[in-house]
Amino acid sequence: MRKKLLFFILFVLVIAGIIAGVHDYFHWKVMLTEENFTESSEEIWNPDRGFYHIYGFLISDEPVDMGEQLDTQMEKDSDHALAMVQINLREYREKEISKEGLQNIEKLFQAMSAAKVHWIVRFLYDWNGENEKYEPQSIDIVLKHMQQTGEVLAKYRDSVFTLQGLFVGNWGELNGTKYAETDSLQQLAKQLVQSTNGQMYLAVRTPVQWRKIMESADVSRKNGQNDPLYDMLGLFNDGMLGSGNDCGTYGEKSAAEAGVDQAWNRSEELAFQEKLCSRVPNGGEVIIDNGYNDFEHAIADLKTMHVTYLNEDYDEAVLEKWASSKVQTEDCFDGMDGLSYIRRHLGYRLLLSEVSMQHDFWEDTAEITVALQNVGFAPVYKEYEPVLLVKDETGQTIYEESPSGDVRSLLGGNEADRKESFSVSVPLRGVKKGCYSVYFALRDIADGSFITFANEQKIENEGYKIGTILLES
Missing domain, CATH: 2.70.50 (Coagulation Factor XIII; Chain A, domain 1)
Incomplete structure (x- = not known):
């Protein structure tokens, strides 16, 4: 009897221990x-989106304190996540960039990398809409400049959001240039993506330029990889909402009629951008007060184009029109002015x-x-x-x-x-x-x-x- 009692007590203790262990384990x-x-x-601050200001630098052989120049220009720019730098190479339109010029470019990028913003970068030869005076006469010089600047771009790629243009055209916008034909565009784009090792976003001015360039790109899958151009080439539009055709960005024909080599009508180009810019960035500046940039119309197109960034300084008339508009919604933005609403919704x-x-x-x-x-x-x-x-x-x-x-x-x-x-x-x-x-x-x-x-x-x-x-x- 005593043995049975001891066994029962031991059994109870074992069960209690198991239960306690289970309690601790489960x-x-x-x-x-x-x-x-x-x-x-x-309004929230996040990288790689929003309004931006433009800062310009003329590169030459003269020694320049690029850090001081950049600090002076950006003195009042304290609340943006993006900025644009325009780097003018017209001093080298007939030759390679000198050792001194390249040193100045690197000093500039070194200063840029220390700023809290990320950069929209545009190399160009013209600031005045007089590109024929400044652009190199040979495409080989432009290609060489791309090769020379590629090392600096690769070195400071973490501070660059996107690289706009292919160096040529009025204001670097690929218009008014002898290099606007398909063969030249393809040469320039391939060199630029090669010079940057396919590691940063590039952008051309119009969808038709994108299509001309990509016509020759190998977009098939090779070893699980796309052509770098396919993955990295986006758009920028400095005629955004400026007219029914965005100041020459779009055409009148349908895609079926126009094919690859001509601009499509507005509705089809917008649909093209909505698909393309779901994976590569788009931005620019709005111009010319007209019905296409009235607030409600602008919101619809900015959404469709997936616009990530806009120029803070241009066009003032359009920005003021948005500021005087009122948002009419049933959410937390109801009653807000239109410019503030757009500021909050650019990008992601x-x-x-x-x-x-x-x-x-x-x-x-x-x-x-x-x-x-x-x-x-x-x-x-x-x-x-x-x-x-x-x-x-x-x-x-x-x-x-x-x-x-x-x-x-x-x-x-x-x-x-x-x-x-x-x-x-x-x-x-x-x-x-x-x-x-x-x-x-x-x-x-x-x-x-x-x-x-x-x-x-x-x-x-x-x-x-x-x-x-x-x-x-």
Whole structure:
């Protein structure tokens, strides 16, 4: 009898120990709480989008303090994420760029890389619409200049957002040049993508120029790779919304009638840009006050063209017209002036829209899904890493994971309602009881900076708090 009693007591103790161990290993009581998210109407600063100012530099053999010159020009520019630099090479229109000239170019890029902005870069020979006076007489000189500047561009590529133009034309805009024919455009574009090692976005002035260049590009898949031109060649439009044909950017014929070598009508060119610029950037400047840049019409076209950046200084009449317009919506922007609305929506504007958190009892995991929207005009063209963090009550990170999901699939523009889900399973086995906070963020792999979301909630502790996990015995 005594042995039976001892055996029973031992049995109870073993079972109690097992139950206690299970309690420690599995969490029988898990409470998950999601945060609610509201869109903010605030202007937010994010890289590679927005309005910009232009800064110009004439390159010569004379020694110049490029850092001082750039600081002087940018003295009042403190709130932009982008700036444009126009680099004039007319002093070398008959020859290679000298050693001294190249040194000045490198000093300029060194100074540019120290600024907080990223750069829209345009090499050119003309600032006055008199390109025939300044452009090299031989395309070989232009090609040589591309080769010479390529080393500097490659070295400072992290500070360059896009490289506009192919060096030639009035204001570097590929018009008024002898090199506008298909063969010349193809030569110049191929040299420029080669000089930059296919590692930065390029841009030509019109969709028809893009098509002429790409007519010869090898866009088939080779070893899993596209032709670099296909992946990197975008557009810029300095006649944006200036008339029914954007001041010569578009034509009158349909795509079927015009083919590759002529501009298409406005509606088909807009559709072409909507598809193309879902993967490569587009921007420029709006000009000439007319019906095509009235606020409502402008919003529709800026969305369709996926416009990421615009000149802050041109055209003042159009910008003032937008500033005097009022937004009529049923959201947080209702009553805002039109210019402020456009300022907030150029490029990408990412919004945390909802969070789902569920406990999988048998796996003892927290199944977390975050939904993002892009309510801006254009996609995110740079790759950012999604990050989910779990922190304890002292602020220490106990878990970090990169959820599945691709932010670049959020195209914005006319697809602003589209959502992309980012999902992760957070293991809870062995985690001590307590209250844990969950954060989500998009992080730049290169420098560790974070994208700001367009929510009322602010970033904290390396992310946006999306919920809590409460573990109890």
